[in-house]
Amino acid sequence: MHLLKEITKGIIRENPVLVLLIGLCPTLAVTSRITDAVGMSIAAAFVLICSNLIISMIKDVIPKKIRIPCYIVVIATFVTLVQMFMAAYFPDLNDSLGIFIPLIVVNCIILGRAEAFAGRNGILASAADGLGMSMGFAFALLVISFVREVLGSWSIGGIPVSDGGFAPMAVMIMAPGAFVVVALILGLMNALRDRKRTCAVAGALNREITLYAASKPEALKLARADNTDPG
Amino acid sequence: MRSFRGGVHPPDMKHLSADAPIEVLAAPEQLVVPLSQHIGAPARPIVQAGDDVRVGQLIGEASGFVSAAVHSPVSGKVKAVTRTRHPLGNTVDALLIENDGQDRMAERVGEDNPNWRDVSPRDIVDTAMKAGIVGMGGATFPTHVKLSPPESKHIDTVILNAAECEPYLTCDYRLLLERTEDVIEGLKLLVRALTPPDAPPNRVSGIIAVEANKKDVFLKLQDMLQDKTNLLARLMPVKYPQGAEKQLIKTVLNREVPPQSQRGLPMDVGVVVQNVGTALALYEAVRFNKPLYERVLTVSGDAIDTPGNLLVRVGTSTEHVLKARGITDSASVVISGGPMMGIALSRLSTPVNKGTSGLLALSSSENWETMPCISCGACVRHCPMQLIPSKFSTLGDVGRYDETEHWNVIDCIECGVCTYVCPSRRPIVQHVKIGKAVVVPLMRARAEELRRQQEKEHG
Amino acid sequence: MPPDLQVSVSPHIRSQETVPRIMWTVAGALVPAGLVGLYVFGWRILVVVSLSVLSCIVTEAASLRARKLPLARLRDGSAVVTGVLLAFVLPPHAAWYVPVVGGMVAIGLAKQLFGGLGHNVFNPALIGRAFLQFAFPLQLNHAEWPYLIRRPLLEIFRGDVASADAIAGATPLAVLKDAPGEVFSGGWSFWDLFSGYMPGCIGETSSVAIILGGALLIALGYVNWRLPVAYLAALVAGVLLFPVAGADGALRAGLPAIFDGTYPWQNLAVHVFSGGLMLGAFFMITDMVTSPMTSRGQVIYGVIGGIMVALIRLYGGYPEGVCYSILIANGFRPMIDRFTMPPRVFGQRDIAAGGTS
């Protein structure tokens, strides 16, 4: 039961990209096309889950002082595996992702989770956390790439949607578009979270507010004037 | 003509009351004489309810060096020791005196003191203290404190501030026009009071600084002071706030008083600045040993039927003064002082005190809806203290008032120029006041902390 | 006795200067440039201008409503000025969606998201223009822009840009980019360039009208003359000094060519009087909100902008660099303010000279 909570935590409540704001470099770079986003999230998921597993296993063996270099080496080996697999079976995806495959090694999500979670919890919990985090990462990448591709090139996953009357806004594929889309999504997330919190607070309080207001000297005086003595 | 950098030219509206000669306003039946009409500790009352008092009789003695005596403006009976509103907004102790209308003088008040010309500097300062003379430009700093600077600071110039740069106000102008000789005598007394006993007579020079919009007074002063070696009249360009101490010294002598962070005072650059009214009051105190219990103020504004300049007893209520010149119902703002630095009164029972230089009733009901700062730089260009006023308002909007210390908020003289020129109608002076209220305790706590640490090291 | 009195902190009087007055004056100063545009391009530009202004106002109203702020803030006219400025840097044949999307981006993204009037860091009109440049590249590249053949003044409202008698040609800057040799062979003289009778964006062609409007703003004190002068001077210096690959491929700085008289003066004229430079120098870079406050800061700000234009025009891929140069200068503005506006106070500098003790 607690594992499921670990997984769902990663998707919304502690989404690595949208809430913890880590792993931003690949998020902006590879989301110009949905296919790239899918490729990157699968690669990252594979590396994250495996490295979490391995690190949680060997965490007691590594001396405290040089734990980060060791984690890096573990992650690097998995990244190399992914890179070779990608080069062999998906050469075009490898070209479009280009430098961002090796950069998974220093991706803040993977190293962050390895250090903050895998290095301190059990194997199963680390795997679940890895799964949760990578699903969150994938969710964020998909949303952003969907928006950018539809607006930027009028197509979903490469299939043109419609001629739409006017040319697609190519800027969405470029750098400024990426920053703007991420900014708007982050803003939207904050707005939704704030509104949910303020409604909850206001709802619980309004009955108490009327009671406190009724106990003020002015209200008591008015009540006493038309002799409904509140006692 | 040289002048300080910055400043602004509001319409001076002096035509309303410039030609009205000074009239005496009869004292009302009841006067509320505040015991705190000056900077410094309030005076201690030495009369109780029921005592009979005469005009000019001491009713409140100064408590401490930086304080001022208070005298009864009328003869009659002291009704009670009450509390009243000070224009600054707080309530202060005051004496309610019932006027019997006979104006019986206290002994020796009003008599001509024959050898008043060769009175020693020491006696001039004593007379100023005993007569309760304070700066009448609005700051109300006790004059005897200003006239006794520490030995280390040698003064070489006394400037009589006749700039009167606030719009609407014409009381200094009328005083200079109608009682020029007395003012000059007052200036001579000031100069003699500040001349060290061993120094030659013309060691300290006296300058009467007048703004160019009062040229007739300047010409009159010039030909009266021709033969005097160390007294002269100086014309200054018309610009607000020409009358502020630091700006006045810069324009007249091209010296800059150091900022507040080095506790800069005019004394540090060898200058003492006094108001025209103060010089006159000193002359009347030394010659006729008449204490300061009445002063000339301007009643003006577009909601006053007949604007004019009145000689008013201290303690008269604002309502009585305004009614005497006919206030119309279109008045929406009543100001004690000038429109740029004066204080808007909420209750007209506030009495006139030694520092009230004007009572204005304006009907301006402009829409002052505040807009965000568009960083146009107008306030930065016009600030006479060369500060960055926009910083105070932008930091104030987000509540970071402690950082205004870094931008020298304590050096702001609250002259109102930045708020006057701001196209977004931002209340920058109010932000400054809040900034000072936050920063001054912080600085005091830090100084305290520093002192305690030093003690710990030496102790 | 008067009814309830008003209480406020001093001062109790204000100058006549207000933000709406400044904004409507700037809008008025833009009218001459608009009129020339109307004469050169015909009534079509009124469609583009009104669409742009409308889009700006509607976006501002929507975002004020969303931020639960009073709609009265619309009255300050800043949305209208942004709308007009945005329209003036768009081509006359722009499709309907170009000004609409431009207005939404300019006001929604570049102004309201930063906090509304006074808080934006970048010039909204230029963010809109730059966004459109990359969103709809076909609309805004510099080839084949139509303009009306020479016609008497009265027939303005008969001719239409899309009609047959409009002839199309590349803007002078585009010609300068590709074939610097025959700049003036396209049939217009220097005077056409200066008066604005040539292809280009709606409001930026006529240098005369823009200088007229700019002079009005400088006279009224809303614009510090040092900023436009610094911007133009930096551009001219940049164009002259930066080494440009000559016909023979060797890198020659412009300066030596001047001394031996072979420098093509008309190239410099095209640089200065065509494209968006004049409009940028007098209206875009001098926008109070996004330019430094002190004169010294404005000079540095103008020089950075000018150098950027020279770099983009000489080396960059696009013929017109004004829009990006001012955005980059906007980026530098907070840093310039930090260095040119340190905390200061009266009497701090020459204490030694002033004090006697």
Add this chain to the structure above:
Amino acid sequence: MCPVLPVTVAASAGGYTLFGVLVMLVIGAVLGLVLFAASRFFKTDVDERVEKILDVLPNVNCGACGFGGCAAYAEAVVYKGSACSLCAPGGADVECRIAEIMGASVGDREPLVAVVHCGGGTRSAHSAAGYYGIASCRAASVPGLNSPKACVFGCLGMGDCVAACKFDAMVMGDDGLPLVIESNCVACGACVRACPRNIIQLHPLKSFVHVYCINTDKGRDVRKACDIGCIACMKCEKICPVDAIHVINNVAVIDYDKCISCGKCVKECPQGIIVNMRKTRKEIDRLRQPVPGGTS
């Protein structure tokens, strides 16, 4: 480094893996040695608490705490005494672990609650003048500004305290006076510091009789400023059985150590400025009790 290693390994699969391991060993060993030597040679001592905090922090170096990285934040907590709660990813558990390391403990005192000692809302307090300026209590009580409210001591109602309260315990009522939601109030004192006229004070939660006025003017002036202000008629002082309420400087003040909240003074006060909160509190406690079966 010797220029060329004698590499003649056959290009078979085995050769690759052996070769890969060999290279990694060489590089790992060399770099390990260099680092070991460097750490020995460049030894510097650091406060061990910094190390402990560093272990607790997630070391993601995300910079959310505003410092360069986790190491910088750890040093800031130890040397500069920065707050323990700045680590966003770490969240609450990291915060209390840091607090334990730093030895900060939270003692428990008698529970207090904030009380606003002013009852003069818009219906009973008279207004002296229309106020034009910044809408904050601190701004409306700067020197040189006459009080827009006739009573110079009363609440200006511009909500500085509501803005200062971070626990949603302060809400602005419709009569221009703040209401304290006592169950949310943790007595942190933010509202007490925020109020420029010092109207809000912290009193023991257990006593529920309060005087809602602090106007020290004489009765005659109080009537001019407010309909329900305390006119120092001394009735409450006479009636109080435990001598807990005294009129000091023209206003009634309760000594909360002696007060037993009997409520006699409440009925005695002609102005009705003394209020008994017992009934209100009982109703609110009933409201907050989880309804059997429902979730509160």
Add this chain to the structure above:
Amino acid sequence: MQYVKLVIAAVFVSNFVLAQFLGLCPFIGVSKKTSSAVGMGIAVIFVMTLASFVTYLVYWKLLYMPLGIGVDARDYLNIVVFIVVIASLVQFVEMVLQKSMPALYRALGIYLPLITTNCAVLGVAQLNISRFGSGGFAAGLLGATLNGFASGLGFTLALLLMSAIRERLDEADVPLPFRGVPIAFVVASALALAFLGFSGMA
């Protein structure tokens, strides 16, 4: 001349943060205060130049030629080697600084560990290999180091601009949900838009 164009290209055209999206996490994290941004900027320039130089040297001299790592299938090790080299390089530099120049370490040091997990450093190392492989070894080395330095400069320029802007935005009335990182992204998008003006630099 050709090197000047390379520097301008690296600083403006393909700016490390605004065009290639490398090093975003520290870029957003550290740009809250200008003082920390300056420290971070210097540290990044210092390390990227050093890293470019060392990694290029290691790759061509140590791994590629003699050990044949770079040749066809056997370049699988270069990611691992790079990252380890960079990590130990940074660790080494941090210790040297802490001992020899404590003042500089105090200003700069706290950012050094941050750089090990920084995409920018590994990114520039990786890009150098693919980009400067063709020319001679010496020219390639100089090009790589210059590219490292220029990319670091571009990163620092963007970082300084961003920190000054964000400090000004702290006083702005940004709508609540957009305060902090979202508005930083909008500013980054505007800066990227401005730098796009240089695209197509010959």
